[in-house]
Amino acid sequence: MQARLSREALESLRAIPLFAGVSDSDLETLASLLIERRYPKNSNIVEEGLSGDYMYVIREGRVKVTKLSEDGREKIMGFLEAGAFFGEMSLLDRAPRSASVKALDDVRVLALSRKDLIQVLRKNPEVALAIIEELSRRLREADEQASALSFQRVKDRAKGLLGRLAQAPVHGGRRSTPTLTHQQIADMIGTSRETVTRVLKDLKQEGWLTQEGKRYLVPAEANEPG
Numbered sequence: 001m002q003a004r005l006s007r008e009a010l011e012s013l014r015a016i017p018l019f020a021g022v023s024d025s026d027l028e029t030l031a032s033l034l035i036e037r038r039y040p041k042n043s044n045i046v047e048e049g050l051s052g053d054y055m056y057v058i059r060e061g062r063v064k065v066t067k068l069s070e071d072g073r074e075k076i077m078g079f080l081e082a083g084a085f086f087g088e089m090s091l092l093d094r095a096p097r098s099a100s101v102k103a104l105d106d107v108r109v110l111a112l113s114r115k116d117l118i119q120v121l122r123k124n125p126e127v128a129l130a131i132i133e134e135l136s137r138r139l140r141e142a143d144e145q146a147s148a149l150s151f152q153r154v155k156d157r158a159k160g161l162l163g164r165l166a167q168a169p170v171h172g173g174r175r176s177t178p179t180l181t182h183q184q185i186a187d188m189i190g191t192s193r194e195t196v197t198r199v200l201k202d203l204k205q206e207g208w209l210t211q212e213g214k215r216y217l218v219p220a221e222a223n224e225p226g
Helices: 002-014 024-033 088-093 114-123 125-151 154-165 182-189 193-205
Strands: 035-039 044-046 054-060 062-068 074-081 100-103 107-113 174-176 210-212 215-219
Touching (some): 024 114, 054 088, 088 114, 088 125, 107 114, 114 125, 154 182, 154 193, 154 215, 193 210
Antiparallel strands (some): 035 107, 044 100, 054 107, 062 074, 062 100, 174 215, 210 215
């Protein structure tokens, strides 16, 4: 069982940009340090405000990252899928978790303890640089979202969000978002569910947006507000 897990962990790590610069021997050492954990759909993996001793790499499944607003409402910060990582900030600064992470499917993760992460960072500056780059990307995205809340029209904010969330092209040259409700979109762009319903209807009538179930299809080139 351990040998099988080690092979799977190694395959996971090779496919993750975070560890792209790590040598084969160091990657094998890293794989041996990882602990596999499974979380059923709708379970909490990380809870905002609590201390954390592990970071996680998603092997299978999808999660959402949330924060609580001052009035106690859940605000969705984003979605992560296989290959993404989370939970590293608490390991680096020893502060409580800054957000919660909840499983949207049955999720399988590979967990790395703080002690082992520090060991990896000391031996592999490429990994440290990759983490810095990812944190910078997330900070830049948060800045863009804050700017959008202040300056952009709701329709532009909705288009920008759907464009950022959409993944690889599917049929018809369009990209598909994760499953989203109108309330989730409203929380992420700072408006009401009713407003989102009207905006999505307008975008469909304009031909910019189509829908399959709770997934939205956007033009392949749509990555910023139009």
